[in-house]
Amino acid sequence: MRSVDDMIVAENLSKSFGAKHAVQDVSFTVQPGRVTGFLGPNGAGKSTTMRMIVGLDRPTSGRVTVDGRDYRRLRSPLTEVGVLLDAKAVHTGRSAQNHLRAMAATHGIPRRRVDEVIEITGLSSVARKRAGGFSLGMGQRLGIAAALLGDPKTLILDEPVNGLDPEGVLWVRRFVRHAASEGKTVLLSSHLMSEMALTADHIIVLGRGKVLADASVDDLVRQWTRATVRIRTPRALELAELVARDGVTVTHLADGLMDVEGAAAQDIGDLALAHGIALHELTPTSGTLEDAYLGLTGDDVEYKTKDI
Known part of the structure; x- marks a missing residue:
């Protein structure tokens, strides 16, 4: 069993800015050895929570620790926690190489490590160019390089x-999956649900400053989505009547085509066979992380758009 010293632990964490409650009584644990996705709509409190983890914002109440300690008490932060919060936090007149060398000097990190992270992040061709002229993507790579500089375990x-x-x-x-496989603690935020589904093992979802979910990707999808079976048959209306029961939803899409929620493909196939109904398609589909996320946060978005 892992000790608390290997984790990020938030306990009843809250942060208010005047009358606005950005984070409200948030508790969670980010464990090593897996990638934890940190999700939520704009204004949910993700960035504020991350800032509190690394000591940039002071909690109004509660506490958060990294390796069992307040981040501000870490003796060598760069070698213990790698952080990317704002890739633009760099002197625009410095080259990528000099920016990283300046950071390394504050912790006695050798220059060869600067060269290593430049190569790892694909910055070799622009290492001597001013960061102010970088594209958004190159700026992100430089921010990631800075996070990796001290070879941190978090x-x-x-x-x-x-x-x-x-x-x-x-x-x-x-990279992040490899880092997790080596036992590192990884907390990763993104608005790209398809990418998060491929990358994360565990998900924490915030909405209006509160924890809405804290579960594995599979559990989250299973709890917040419903499996659908796509059916194509020349006797769709007849089969729909046979399938219909409490908890089953039938949606007719086109002539002979329908989606069924709440019934297993095997049961539908057996029912069709028993009544001599030919099936031209019987395709079960599971929900996605995006479906689960939208279902979970639908009432917690700060700005809602109108359907078109």
């Missing part, structure tokens, strides 16, 4: 794939 990455091309997104996915 990584906190806020929207690390923002602005990256497909190759960069794939690299981040592989």
Whole structure:
């Protein structure tokens, strides 16, 4: 069993800015050895929570620890926690190389490590160029390089794939999964549900400053989505009447095509066979993380758009 010293632990964490409650009584544990996705609509409190983890905002109440300690009490932060909160937090007149060298000097990190993270993050060709001229994607790579500089055992990455091309997104996915496989603690936020579904093992969802869910990806999808069976048959109306019962929803999509929720594909197939109904398609589909997320946060978005 892992000790608390290997984890990020938030206990009854709250933060208010005047009358606005950005984070309200939030408790969770980010365990090592897996990628924990940190999700929520804009204004949910994710960034504020991350800032409190690394001591940039002071909690109004409650506490949060990294490796069993307040982040501000860590003797060598860069070698213990790698953080990407704002990739633009760099002197625009410095080159990527000099920016990383300046950071390394504060912790006695050798220059060869700077060269290593530049190569790891694909910055070699622009290492001597001024960061102020970087594209959004290159800025993200520099921010990730800074987070990796001290080879920390904990990584906190806020929207690390923002602005990256497909190759960069794939690299981040592989990297964080490899880091978790080595026993590192990884907290990762993103608005890309499809990417999070491929990357995360566990999900924490915030909404209006409160924890809405804290579960594995599979459990979250299972709890907040319903499996659907796509059916194509020339006797759709007849089969729909046979399938219909409490808890079953039938949606007719086109002539001979319908979706059924609440009934297993095997049961539908057996029922059709028993009544001599030909099936041209019987395709079960499961819900996605995006479906689960939208179902979970539908009432907690700060700004709602109108359906079109």
